[in-house]
Amino acid sequence: MKLFLSLDVSELKLDLKKxxxxxxxxxxxxxxxxxEEQRQIPLVSLGEVDEESFQRIEPSLHSVAKQTxxxxxxxxxxxxxxxxxxARLLWVGVQNSKEVRALYxxxxxxxxLHPEKEFKPYLPVVRLRNHREVSDILSPHKNTDFGKFTITRLVVYEMTLGGAFPLYKKRGEYPLNPE
Known part of the structure; x- marks a missing residue:
C-alpha cells in the first residue's frame, strides 16, 4: 500500500466560488x-509500505506528534x-513556517527517510485528468488571502488508483500536543 503522512486541514473552510x-x-x-473531509497538506511520502512495516513505524508517528x-x-x-x-493539480499556497519545516x-x-531536495507545503484542491493550461483560471486567485488555520493533527492516507483519479483512505490520526 502507498502511504502519505499529511497535515490535517479537513475543517479548513476555503472560499473557492470564483x-x-x-x-x-x-x-x-x-x-x-x-x-473537503480529505483536505490535507502532504508532509512526507512513506512510499510502498506493507501492514507489518506500518505497525512498526506507527509508534514513531505518535511520538513525533506528541512532541510537536x-x-x-x-x-x-x-x-x-x-x-x-x-497543470495536473491546482493548489492553495501554504506558509512554509519554521514549525512545519521542523515537523517535516x-x-x-x-x-x-530521504529528505526531498526542497520541501514546500501546498494544499491540493483540484485534480485535472489531462494536462491543462490554467493561467487564466488561476490569475484572479494568485494573491488571494485564504486566512489562517491551526494544525492539530497528522493523518496517514493510503492512496490507490481508482480510474482517472486516485482514491484516498485514512489509515491513522496522530494528534499534536495542544499546549
Whole structure:
C-alpha cells in the first residue's frame, strides 16, 4: 500500500466560488475536487509500505506528534503542479513556517527517510485528468488571502488508483500536543 503522512486541514473552510465558476466555463475540462473531509497538506511520502512495516513505524508517528505543538499556518495564493502551462493539480499556497519545516525534518529523521531536495507545503484542491493550461483560471486567485488555520493533527492516507483519479483512505490520526 502507498502511504502519505499529511497535515490535517479537513475543517479548513476555503472560499473557492470564483474558482468553481472559472473551472465550469473551461471547455473539455475533466477535473475532480478533492473532498473537503480529505483536505490535507502532504508532509512526507512513506512510499510502498506493507501492514507489518506500518505497525512498526506507527509508534514513531505518535511520538513525533506528541512532541510537536499545534501551530498556525497561513494560506495564500493559488498555483498548479507541475506548472500553470501543463497543470495536473491546482493548489492553495501554504506558509512554509519554521514549525512545519521542523515537523517535516523530525518525521524524515524519525522514519529514516530521504529528505526531498526542497520541501514546500501546498494544499491540493483540484485534480485535472489531462494536462491543462490554467493561467487564466488561476490569475484572479494568485494573491488571494485564504486566512489562517491551526494544525492539530497528522493523518496517514493510503492512496490507490481508482480510474482517472486516485482514491484516498485514512489509515491513522496522530494528534499534536495542544499546549
Amino acid at each position: 474558482l468553481k465558476v472559472n473551472l465550469s466555463k473551461g471547455k473539455n475540462f475533466d477535473f475532480q475536487w478533492l473532498p 505543538r499545534a501551530f498556525k499556518l497561513k494560506f495564500e495564493g493559488m498555483s498548479a503542479y507541475p506548472d500553470t502551462k501543463e 525534518e523530525k518525521m524524515v529523521a524519525a522514519l529514516e
